[in-house]
Amino acid sequence: MKLPRRNFLHLAAGAAALPAVSRFARAQTYPTRPVRIIVGFPASGGTDITARLIGQWLSERLGQQFVIENRPGAGTNIATEAVVRAPADGYTLLLVTASNAFNATLYDKLNFNFIGDIAPVAGIMRVPSVMLVHPSVPAKTIPELIAYANANLGKINVASGSIGGPGHVAAELFKMMTGTDMPLVPYRGGGPALVDLLAGQVQVGFITAAASIEYIKTGRLRALAVTTATRSETLPDIPAMGEFVPGYEATSWYGIGVPRNTPAEIVEQLNKEVNAALADPKMKVRLTDLGVALPGSPAEFGKLIADETEKWAKVIKSAGIKPE
Numbered sequence: 001m002k003l004p005r006r007n008f009l010h011l012a013a014g015a016a017a018l019p020a021v022s023r024f025a026r027a028q029t030y031p032t033r034p035v036r037i038i039v040g041f042p043a044s045g046g047t048d049i050t051a052r053l054i055g056q057w058l059s060e061r062l063g064q065q066f067v068i069e070n071r072p073g074a075g076t077n078i079a080t081e082a083v084v085r086a087p088a089d090g091y092t093l094l095l096v097t098a099s100n101a102f103n104a105t106l107y108d109k110l111n112f113n114f115i116g117d118i119a120p121v122a123g124i125m126r127v128p129s130v131m132l133v134h135p136s137v138p139a140k141t142i143p144e145l146i147a148y149a150n151a152n153l154g155k156i157n158v159a160s161g162s163i164g165g166p167g168h169v170a171a172e173l174f175k176m177m178t179g180t181d182m183p184l185v186p187y188r189g190g191g192p193a194l195v196d197l198l199a200g201q202v203q204v205g206f207i208t209a210a211a212s213i214e215y216i217k218t219g220r221l222r223a224l225a226v227t228t229a230t231r232s233e234t235l236p237d238i239p240a241m242g243e244f245v246p247g248y249e250a251t252s253w254y255g256i257g258v259p260r261n262t263p264a265e266i267v268e269q270l271n272k273e274v275n276a277a278l279a280d281p282k283m284k285v286r287l288t289d290l291g292v293a294l295p296g297s298p299a300e301f302g303k304l305i306a307d308e309t310e311k312w313a314k315v316i317k318s319a320g321i322k323p324e
Contacts, residue, residue, distance in 0.1 A: 040076030
């Protein structure tokens, strides 16, 4: 049976539109059940708080519970592998962190390829650290510290959080770019490192702004620079490291990722909602205490991950950092 041309074109147009309608319908109905956000750190830390803030926002906006599931261990690799192995259906998300970029080089053998196996969804925030010294150290600026360290070789110790963690690689980058010789003293995490820095057991530390701001204000620690290229809105009176060491930047960052092959419309929907959270005045106030908002497209977040992975690979290889 022949169809009139007008009827044929009408049916053809309808058939061509079916995939788009199907995608739209799927995006409109997602999610239909609770969604997990897997976090590779224990509860109560900055990453966990960030995940819970975003999870609450997504729950309210999308009408289903976004449940935080903490799976610490192996430098976030346990959490990452759990998401890599999960169905690519949008119901298992990963709180991506800078540790994922470090681990690509830090670990010789992983059961996944992070850049290949996790699809970027959206950045959430950058988290600057502060280069701090105990008040017993006479240096009040970065140039003075470099001169003091060079005149007292091996006597200025740097508190390092977990091996291969943000504080550790930030210190190694500083040493590499300034040529200073400051032995690192490793700790199990940023908390114990901060305790010994306050006690004067170590002289220098790279600690997150959120954890150190009160000690800076009370004078128990002296801030020499934030670990960014430009000054931080949170601590505008403290110089940026980039003012003294051009090209230096060492910030942690958080975002959302999903298993590769997750439907593009789900990625786009999640990206839209995360960016809406970052633009919301009330959320901005809550997030400001933790870091600086990192809005953008999935492609932009993917570029950040790739650039950071390449950058820190050079630092980790040069310093010979090995996991604990």
